[in-house]
Every structure is written in structure tokens, then in C-alpha cells.
Amino acid sequence: MAKAPGGGRQSEKDLKVRVKTSKGRKIGSTLWLQRQLNDPYVARARNEGMRSRAAYKLTELDERFGLLRKGMRVVDLGAAPGGWSQVAAGIVGTTAENPLVVGIDYLDMDPIPGVILLKKDFTEDDAPDMLIEAMGGHKADLVLSDMAAPTTGHRATDHLRIIHLVELAADFAIQVLAPGGTFIAKVFQGGTEHELLAMLKKNFATTQHAKPPASRQGSAETYLVARGFRGT
Incomplete structure (x- = not known):
């Protein structure tokens, strides 16, 4: 001291x-x-060259659930600024010759070695086919979503917006995941999300909530982890 x-x-x-x-x-x-x-995570991200403190949320989720492994194909929805894509790229072994990680966002992002970055709104009709094409015709093993809808300041409205965004991300994941795959999405505690959970339970073997230590304690955010995609 x-x-x-x-x-x-x-x-x-x-x-x-x-x-x-x-x-x-x-x-x-x-x-x-x-x-x-x-914030110690902000300082750590700066020191370790990570694009955001959010990178450590994925690292901690991976430590808990064993989400990432070498050779798997990963999709990062709403990827900007690229922190989650960075973490995934470092574990799965993606390269320019064999790209295994695809990030998609309508915002511009600086390049990440071995990662394909698509400037695209993932909700557009042609986005799933474009993404699968970027992965060489293969489907994904893991779909990540750390997105949050723009807030209005009205708690109930904001919760409905984030749930709707997660539903869109889940629908996208169902289109691009290979059987056995995993979907992770940020949600916020409070209000109802039974329709979303019912959708996930129908399509995945297990679903659960998790709050990694890097998620600020004062924040209502938590993560839905759906594993064992049953296939379409």
C-alpha cells in the first residue's frame, strides 16, 4: 500500500x-x-492489446464452459470493435489461408489477423448465406452475440429491445449453426423472456444463464448460453 x-x-x-x-x-x-x-479490466485490455474490456467476458465464459477449441468455426455477431473475435481467433487457430472466425457488423472495424470481417447488418435476408460462404460453405460451431440495443432510458422498453435483438440473433444462429453447436448472447435481467427461452430450449439441448466476473457487478447484463444445437 x-x-x-x-x-x-x-x-x-x-x-x-x-x-x-x-x-x-x-x-x-x-x-x-x-x-x-x-476499471482493472480496462487497464488489462490496454496492456494486453485487446480491443475492449469485453474480451475478458468471453475468456471467462470459455474458462467456465469450455466453449472454444482449436479448429472450430466461430461467428461473432455485432463484432465491433472486435474484442470477442480477437479472443476466438487466438484459440481456434484461424489463419488467412484457413479462416475460421467471421465477424459481422454494420460498423467499420480494423482488420484482425485470420478473421474475416463482413460489413453487414446480420438481420438482412442474405446475411446467413453470405456468412456461410465466407466460411467456405461450412456451418458454424459457435455463434457469439455481445450486442446491446440502443437504450431509451425507459427500462421496460429497453428490455424489450434487447430481447428482440437476442431473438433475431438466435434465429440467425439457428440458420448458420452446425448440429451440436453453441449460441451465446447478452441479455439483461428483468422482465419476461419466456418466449426466447422456449425458442432456445426447443432448438438446444441445454440453456443457462451466466454472469462472468468481467461483467460489472452493478450491471444487469448476463449471458444466455445455449449448447447442443439440435439441427434444423
Whole structure:
């Protein structure tokens, strides 16, 4: 523990970075910036060259469920900025000659070695065929979705939006997954999602929720992990 200027010792609380609210910056933005500066996962991502702290959510989910293995084909929906694609690429052994990871997003992304990045809205009708073509005609073993719908500030509305987005992602996964495959998606606790769960239970052998340590404790986000795709 570090010493304070007067010779005493500083507590961990004292060592945290505090951000003053500047002119033109909202309180919420100030609190977000302060949280970012004090977030160990943000610092770790910066030090290890990861594109976002979210990369460690996938790493921790993989440690718990054994999701990723060498040679498997992975699809990353809403991939920007590419943190999950980075993690997957490092484990499955994707290369430019044999690409095994495909990220899809309507936002621009910087290239990732061995990863095919499609600038595309995954909800468009031709997206599944385009993605399978990018994987050399093969279906995927794992479909990932760390997407979150834009928020309105109205809790019930925002929950319905994220559930609808997950339903779209699940429908996409059902079209592109190989039998036995896995689908992972971010959801938010609260409200009803029984239709979504019924859809997943119909198409997958097991479904469960998980909250990795990298997911902030104050956040309502959790992840649905559906394994053992039954095949269409």
C-alpha cells in the first residue's frame, strides 16, 4: 500500500482516480470516465492489446464452459470493435489461408489477423448465406452475440429491445449453426423472456444463464448460453 504525503498510508479508495466535472460534461459522462479510469479490466485490455474490456467476458465464459477449441468455426455477431473475435481467433487457430472466425457488423472495424470481417447488418435476408460462404460453405460451431440495443432510458422498453435483438440473433444462429453447436448472447435481467427461452430450449439441448466476473457487478447484463444445437 502506498504512503500518503504526510507519511501515512493511502487506502485503495484514496488511490482511485477521481474525475472532476468539467464545463459541458454531464455528470453521467464524468462518472463513466471515472469508472473507466479505475476499471482493472480496462487497464488489462490496454496492456494486453485487446480491443475492449469485453474480451475478458468471453475468456471467462470459455474458462467456465469450455466453449472454444482449436479448429472450430466461430461467428461473432455485432463484432465491433472486435474484442470477442480477437479472443476466438487466438484459440481456434484461424489463419488467412484457413479462416475460421467471421465477424459481422454494420460498423467499420480494423482488420484482425485470420478473421474475416463482413460489413453487414446480420438481420438482412442474405446475411446467413453470405456468412456461410465466407466460411467456405461450412456451418458454424459457435455463434457469439455481445450486442446491446440502443437504450431509451425507459427500462421496460429497453428490455424489450434487447430481447428482440437476442431473438433475431438466435434465429440467425439457428440458420448458420452446425448440429451440436453453441449460441451465446447478452441479455439483461428483468422482465419476461419466456418466449426466447422456449425458442432456445426447443432448438438446444441445454440453456443457462451466466454472469462472468468481467461483467460489472452493478450491471444487469448476463449471458444466455445455449449448447447442443439440435439441427434444423
